[in-house]
Amino acid sequence: MVVLLLGLAIVGVLIARGEIVATWPAAARLYALAGLPATSSERGLELAEVIPARTANGLVVEGDITNTGSTAREVPRLRVALRDPSKKETQCKIIDPPATQLGPGETAHFKTAFENADETATVKVSFFLDGRAPSYTDKSDPQAAVSPGKNQGDGACGK
Numbered sequence: 001m002v003v004l005l006l007g008l009a010i011v012g013v014l015i016a017r018g019e020i021v022a023t024w025p026a027a028a029r030l031y032a033l034a035g036l037p038a039t040s041s042e043r044g045l046e047l048a049e050v051i052p053a054r055t056a057n058g059l060v061v062e063g064d065i066t067n068t069g070s071t072a073r074e075v076p077r078l079r080v081a082l083r084d085p086s087k088k089e090t091q092c093k094i095i096d097p098p099a100t101q102l103g104p105g106e107t108a109h110f111k112t113a114f115e116n117a118d119e120t121a122t123v124k125v126s127f128f129l130d131g132r133a134p135s136y137t138d139k140s141d142p143q144a145a146v147s148p149g150k151n152q153g154d155g156a157c158g159k
Contacts, residue, residue, distance in 0.1 A: 044069025045102070045127065052123045059117035063125060064109055067102035074101055079128040080112055082121040090121060094128055 050063035061080050067073045081092035091114055099108040 058115040060113045062111035066107040077128040079126045081124045
């Protein structure tokens with residue numbers, strides 16, 4: 001009987017790992033130690049309406065983060081990168097989210113600026129978890145850009 005209950009608990013932990021990691025992000029490391037791909041805590045969070053806009057001083061990137069899941073989600077930091085036409089990163093920033101947590105259906109708006117951005121750059125925005133950017137949302141705008149060799153934000157920008 002104990003073996004059956006233990007087996008059911010293990011199956012439950014495997015099946016519900018997305019919800020577990022969403023509730024307790026540190027659990028992703030436990031799944032990784034067990035050799036299991038953890039469904040990261042950005043699951044259920046969606047980047048939308050990412051819009052780069054030219055300004056007199058550079059480029060402003062803004063957009064929305066929406067919780068499309070059925071439970072509250074921790075919102076990870078964001079990695080915003082500018083790339084040249086050959087898709088090489090020329091600038092990037094790690095920014096704090098506009099809210100630390102979003103309830104089901106809630107949306108938060110983010111905004112960051114890059115100075116001296118080249119006019120040919122494209123924008124790539126992703127969630128940034130534990131020093132890695134697990135899934136990219138590529139939002140490109142041929143009107144937005146970056147200067148080669150300029151890096152802003154968090155060191156190597158989480159690479």
